[in-house]
Amino acid sequence: MAYCPKCGIKVEGDNRPCPLCNFHIPKVNEAKVAVERKFPKAANPYPAHLRRVLNRIFVFVTLLVFVAVSLMFYIDYELNQDFTWSRYSNISILAGWGILYFSFGYVQNYYKVIIGIGLISLVLLFGLDIFSGSLDWFVPLAFPIVVGTSAIGISYWSLIRALSVRGFNVIGFFFIAVVILSMWINFFINRYQHETDLLNWLIVTALQLLPVALIMIYVKFAMPERIKQKIARKFHL
Template sequence: MAYCSECGIEVTTERENCPLCGAKLQSAAPVFDSVFPVEVRPAAVEPLSWFEIRRILFGTLSFIFALGIISVLVVNLTQNGTLNWARYAVVSLAVGWSVLGLGLYLYSRPMALLWRAAGAVTFLLILLDIFYEGVSWSVTLALPIILLVLSLASWLWWLFQVARAHWASAVASILAAIAVLCFGVNFIVDLYTEGSLLPTWSAIVALSLGPPFLFLIYIRYRLSKTVDLPKVFHR
């Protein structure tokens, strides 16, 4: 048997040179000082966790909003020598930052996010009202409307997510919520502007929503108990 002095292969035929590298063959197997190199693969990079992504996004948002606030303050001070219009922009940017930050940390709790975002918006409206002419419309007009919207949204969320209402009841509840919202806004605005509590345009909206509301209630509590609706609509 012959062995290649360079690559170490064993050659069984009668040859003088290695068929692979052309080196001289020898009768004894060669001894190498080091082993053949092994391919080293880089370690797999693990993807970022949601906690890390959220932290990066929050830091980026904070930097962007802080830069905007600083820019507004510098421009206002440079142009006017005092802070006047910049306070509106600063408060709006601060509230926008807080709402987006809440969205990053409360995305899985929609009602908690909704109520906290509404609190931030209410704070914004009150401050804007104070900056303009003192507390006037923010408490008597904006705050009641916001509370009404939040109450109706919370009720609908409970109906859909907790009570798992029938589809007909769910749609009927949405129509009822729209009617209640219209009545509430009508009363709040008229009371603030005219001191009257008589429904005007909200009554027209409620009357127009009445027929589909009653039809959906009929489907839910009468028709669905006597007719197999899924079977009928899948024919």
């Protein structure tokens, strides 16, 4: 509906003479499109920039690894007409490159990282032992230690996620995992040296876990809340 700007009466349309005063009514656009004001999206360019820098560094390191491995194989073969010392050096370099791949964040899943690093460690230790002509220490020592370490790491992370553990409990469970891992390694070292006493090992493990468990119980039930909050703010727990 339009109005005559001269006499003010309502008219049916626009861009036509007013029926009362014959004034030419200008065209008025009644369907105004609402203009939506859009704020710019807040984006942090730092993660993308850091990812590009890490990619370049990793590519550069990969090229260095390829050159180093090729050069050592070439020098070893030229000097000895066979691959001798270069096998040990190169498998260690390749294992380090594999661990670096996980360290650069190309794999985000914690379980895959633990399993991947565990497999790389097994391949490295197997290669170092088999190059010596036998598997004297890989099967009784290296294999159970690496597998046990990986299993404890996966169990620790699964427990933290399943129980939604936060704050002091994370530290407590971490120390428990470290004690169990230390005793696990100690058990297979003693077994490799034929000095294993299972009962004694269980008693020592329990005695090492007892202080950590007592500290966790004290923090949970006896420590004043004021001190808890102060420590939590201090260490960002």
